[in-house]
Amino acid sequence: MANCRNPRILPCAFLLISLFFSSSSALFSPSDNHLIVCGSSSPATLEGHRVFQPDATCRYSHLHSYGPRISLSNSADSSLLPSPLHGAARVFPRPASYEFHIKEKGAHLIRLHFYPFSSSEYELSSALFHVSVGEFSLLANFSTSVPVLKEFIVQIDTESIFINFIPTQDNTIAFVNAIEVISAPTDLVLDMGSLVKSGQVEKFEGLSKQAFETIHRVNMGGPKVTPFNDSLWRTWLPENEVSVKLDASDSETKSFSGRINYLKSGASREVAPDNVYQSARVMDKSSHNMSWEFSLRPENRYLVRMHFCDIVSMALNEMYLNIYINGYLVNKDFDLSYVTGQLAAPYYIDFVVDTNNSGSLQLTIGSSDISKPNWVHGLLNGLEIFKMNKTDVGLDGEIPIGLLTESMVRRGVGEFLMSLPCGFAFAVLLIALVALVMKWRTESRTSLPLVHLPSVVLDGKSGKGGYQMVSKVEI
Numbered sequence: 001m002a003n004c005r006n007p008r009i010l011p012c013a014f015l016l017i018s019l020f021f022s023s024s025s026a027l028f029s030p031s032d033n034h035l036i037v038c039g040s041s042s043p044a045t046l047e048g049h050r051v052f053q054p055d056a057t058c059r060y061s062h063l064h065s066y067g068p069r070i071s072l073s074n075s076a077d078s079s080l081l082p083s084p085l086h087g088a089a090r091v092f093p094r095p096a097s098y099e100f101h102i103k104e105k106g107a108h109l110i111r112l113h114f115y116p117f118s119s120s121e122y123e124l125s126s127a128l129f130h131v132s133v134g135e136f137s138l139l140a141n142f143s144t145s146v147p148v149l150k151e152f153i154v155q156i157d158t159e160s161i162f163i164n165f166i167p168t169q170d171n172t173i174a175f176v177n178a179i180e181v182i183s184a185p186t187d188l189v190l191d192m193g194s195l196v197k198s199g200q201v202e203k204f205e206g207l208s209k210q211a212f213e214t215i216h217r218v219n220m221g222g223p224k225v226t227p228f229n230d231s232l233w234r235t236w237l238p239e240n241e242v243s244v245k246l247d248a249s250d251s252e253t254k255s256f257s258g259r260i261n262y263l264k265s266g267a268s269r270e271v272a273p274d275n276v277y278q279s280a281r282v283m284d285k286s287s288h289n290m291s292w293e294f295s296l297r298p299e300n301r302y303l304v305r306m307h308f309c310d311i312v313s314m315a316l317n318e319m320y321l322n323i324y325i326n327g328y329l330v331n332k333d334f335d336l337s338y339v340t341g342q343l344a345a346p347y348y349i350d351f352v353v354d355t356n357n358s359g360s361l362q363l364t365i366g367s368s369d370i371s372k373p374n375w376v377h378g379l380l381n382g383l384e385i386f387k388m389n390k391t392d393v394g395l396d397g398e399i400p401i402g403l404l405t406e407s408m409v410r411r412g413v414g415e416f417l418m419s420l421p422c423g424f425a426f427a428v429l430l431i432a433l434v435a436l437v438m439k440w441r442t443e444s445r446t447s448l449p450l451v452h453l454p455s456v457v458l459d460g461k462s463g464k465g466g467y468q469m470v471s472k473v474e475i
Contacts, residue, residue: 028231028270030183031104034060037178038090039071044178045084047228052178055090060101061179064162067094072124072175074117082147085178086115091122092129092174097162100181107188107208109232110152110163111180114144122173129174130166130399136211137394141168151214151234152395153184153386166399182232185270193303193350199328204352212303212386213395216294218242220307220380221253222279230273236382239281239292248290254282254379256311260344267307267346276382277309277346283321283365283378290378291324291364294385298359301352301390306363307382309346310336313375316343320368321378325353326361333368346381352388361385 037044037052044052055063056071063069070091078087090096102108112131116124131139131150138152161181165174189212195204217236219225225236239246256278262268267277283290296302304325313319316337323331330351340347355361367377389395 028185032100032102032108032181032183034058034100034181035178036061036098037085037088038176039073040088041071044087047226047233050233052085055098055179062099063090063096064099065092065094065096067092067096069096070122072119072122074115075119076117082115083113085113086117086147089115089117089124089175089177091124092165093167095164095166096174097164098179099160099162101160102156102158102181104183105157106155106186107153107184108156108161109180109182109184110138110154111178111182112138112150112152112163112176113178113180114150114175115147115177116144116175122175124173124175126172127175128168128172130164130168131174132164132166132394132399133161134164135393136389137396137399138213140394140396140399142396149235153189153212153214155209155211185232185268187268188232188270190350193352194330195352196325196328196330197354201328201330207303207350207352210303211389211395214384215296215302215387216242216244216383216385218244218383219276219279220382221281222255222275222381225273225275229275231269236273236276243295245293246291247293248281248283250284251281251290252284253279254312255279256344258311258344260309260346261340261342263340263342263345266340267348271348272307272346272382276307277344278311280309280311280379280381282312282376283367285373285375285377288377289324289364289366290380291362292383294361294363296355296359296361296385297387298355298357300359301354301388302361303384303386303388304351304353304361304363305348305384305386306351306380307346307348307384308336308379309381310340310343310379311381312379313337313343316341318372318375319378320370320375322366322368323349324362324364324366325351327364333370 035050035052036055036058038055040054041056042054046052055061070093072089072091074081074087074089078084081087110133116127118124125145128141128143130137131142133154136154139150163179165176167174189208191205191208193204193207195202217234219236219238222238224238224241227233227235230236260274260277281290306323310319317335319337320333320335322329323334331349336347337343353361363383365378365380371377387395
């Protein structure tokens with residue numbers, strides 16, 4: 001009896017199964033993946049599988065409030081909202097903190113979602129407040145009239161963190177719609193970079209210990225990349241959706257449908273997804289350079305990450321390029337083939353740059369003298385710009401953390417407030433007792449000269465902020 005099975009089916013099925021499991025095993029699974037929607041009574045789901053739990057019932061976070069905890073609902077049609085996270089908000093007329101328990105120490109992504117909708121009670125667009133992690137400033141005097149997502153990368157070396165929201169004045173409010181606290185991959189920010197200063201390039205160590213705020217994330221020459229297509233749930237915008245002055249009239253965009261060859265020595269999918277490395281802005285043979293100019297905050301330090309993946313050359317060692325930052329040559333005759341060893345292999349370079357008083361940042365890809373006329377003269381696949389902390393106080397200047405000290409938060413601000421009248425009453429009783437003892441001592445000196453008098457020992461602070469009193473009488 002003839003075997004009617006197609007002999008090609010089993011190998012094809014085996015290949016598909018292998019690809020499925022290899023891709024599944026490569027998916028990033030963070031140890032800490034804390035997602036909360038603030039002020040809502042029901043969960044919210046993003047990208048089909050990311051579930052944000054209500055902050056009031058979430059088991060891995062706790063809200064500490066110095067005042068009322070106001071839950072505000074958005075009356076707008078939910079189908080018209082930019083995100084399911086924008087249906088509610090938590091409003092703070094007084095300082096408040098979210099405490100998150102941390103399983104794995106190290107770099108974490110912190111994302112804060114703000115959607116300033118209006119209600120009969122509050123106008124969220126008029127909110128003005130500070131945000132910090134512990135005593136480290138993330139946002140100072142922050143206000144927004146449009147939906148915005150603020151993303152930070154911070155190092156966490158404690159078992160819990162406190163994200164503080166502090167109104168700037170008594171008549172202002174703070175608010176937040178949703179919060180993400182996610183463990184970052186260990187290779188997201190490596191320790192070594194290149195510091196660009198006064199025309200010189202120096203080695204920069206300790207990069208992985210810095211804090212960062214995402215300013216721009218651009219997919220050069222390609223379409224928008226949504227969080228659904230990014231293993232860290234990031235958004236990469238096309239060049240035409242970013243505030244950038246592009247000078248690349250002779251350049252062209254290229255796309256690649258083949259496989260991206262991720263190497264251990266290069267960039268991983270967590271550094272940037274396939275969609276970023278499968279497209280590029282490419283310098284035409286007749287071009288000499290292409291440049292991008294960004295307007296940033298003056299007198300600040302930035303991490304500039306440039307993503308490269310040679311998806312256009314016909315063979316290795318057929319593309320050399322020069323990299324300029326603010327007119328300075330920072331990498332001459334860069335050969336992507338030399339550092340990767342193969343085509344379609346992603347690689348990135350980190351530059352640390354200080355902006356001047358104008359805040360202008362100009363990035364240029366130029367043709368190398370080594371290039372031959374029929375070669376590609378340069379390309380850029382992706383670009384990220386992060387603001388760095390130049391001081392230990394934070395990313396956005398020093399803010400009055402004294403309004404909400406972390407020690408108060410650890411105990412719970414409510415407990416602190418309740419302890420005030422108790423502590424005052426205890427102090428009054430203590431003073432009265434000391435006065436009674438002094439009076440007793442005076443009387444005893446005349447009536448009982450041979451009796452040892454009682455002593456009052458202040459033996460440290462109690463758990464509620466008062467003093468423990470130990471009295472002992474010997475006769």
